[in-house]
Amino acid sequence: MHEDVSKILRTIPSMDKLLALEWVEGFCTLLGRKTTKLIIEGVLENYRNEVLRGNVKDVNLEFLYDVIQKALDKASRHNLTPVVNATGVIVHTNLGRSCLADDVASDVRLISSRYSNLEYDLERGKRGHRYDHVEWILCQLTGAEAALIVNNNAAAVLLCLTALAGDGEAIISRGELIEIGESFRIPDIMSFSGTKMIEVGTTNMTHLYDYERAINENTRIVLKVHPSNYRIVGFHSEVGRKELTDLAHSRGLLVMEDLGSGFLVDLSAYGLKGEPTIGQCIEEG
Structure with missing residues (x-):
């Protein structure tokens, strides 16, 4: 390995030093130390590869910190986010398909955030079947004899x-x-x-x-x-x-x-x- 390349690699901050940075500690609290360390390792590996290819002549700490912060920011954000469907396709398979009505979404939130009778028959006091809640409705809507989801x-x-x-x-x-x-x-x-x-x-x-x-x-x-x-x-x-x-x-x-x-x-x-x-x-x- 060329001496200049070795020198550049040695100037890259160690993992311990990076994890000790105040703003990195904030991500450790948010994402967990293990996940934060894994993300930083990925950034450092890519950076070292760029050095070995001769694309980096000197370590720019400001640039390196910026790349690390952007990677950690991306990992800390929710992947799913609302978008505007301007495609002209109402039920778009790539954009979440059918939207739920507000009342339905409210009911889903209420039930999913609590215990429910998903597989419990309240009248008999015994284990029930999850399809009991929807099969009758589907049969009424479609005229089918039976239904499975x-x-x-x-x-x-x-x-x-x-x-x-x-x-x-x-x-x-x-x-x-x-x-x-x-x-x-x-x-x-x-x-x-x-x-x-x-x-x-x-x-x-x-x-x-x-x-x-x-x-x-x-x-x-x-x-x-x-x-x-x-x-x-x-x-x-x-x-x-x-x-x-x-x-x-x-x-x-x-x-x-x-x-x-x-x-x-x-x-x-x-x-x-x-x-x-x-x-x-x-x-x-």
Whole structure:
């Protein structure tokens, strides 16, 4: 190592000296000494690497302290912060999705800050089930016979495929083999579930007879997927929900539909049109 480089490295303050600084002690109180030390170590490692690359000719303590303080400031701030949604997309997956009404947010804060009957039946005085609080409401909103809530749509699709078609085949149009976001890909989800994906039709044209020809003794479900903001225009054809469910039911099969976020209620009166509600889909089979 060049003598000048060694000299520069030796002039970098030690960890003990840095932790003894009054403003650093404040961060130790806020973040904890262990976390504060870890953050400073990261800054020092990057700084030493810059010295070794020849990018630092002399230690500038003011600059080094500023970098350390900014790193500690960033770690001490809340990562989540309110933003203005100016995208034109109301339910934006990157901006927190649907906003909670003030009354709902107030109720959530009240319940989450206290003990509650999350899994306790107050009438029977025994352990209850957390889904009891929401299943009836969802069934009333959608007309479903039963309901189950999971963390996100990908989890719901994976669970349904595993339960309904994990030991057989699931038929899907090639025009619906989509990718949403960075990692939700229909072919991958189907593979993870254990079901065998049977593609029918083409990217732009899928007919009812394509599904009919693919049905065999190994078929468990017919899968229909909402394309989200992906659209095929021009020479294009797809099978409607009612036609598809009529065919599947005539063969003793279930139809599973991935609606994405979907609408629980009809919002067309508020200018949001073109999206089916979950209740409408259930009515059509």
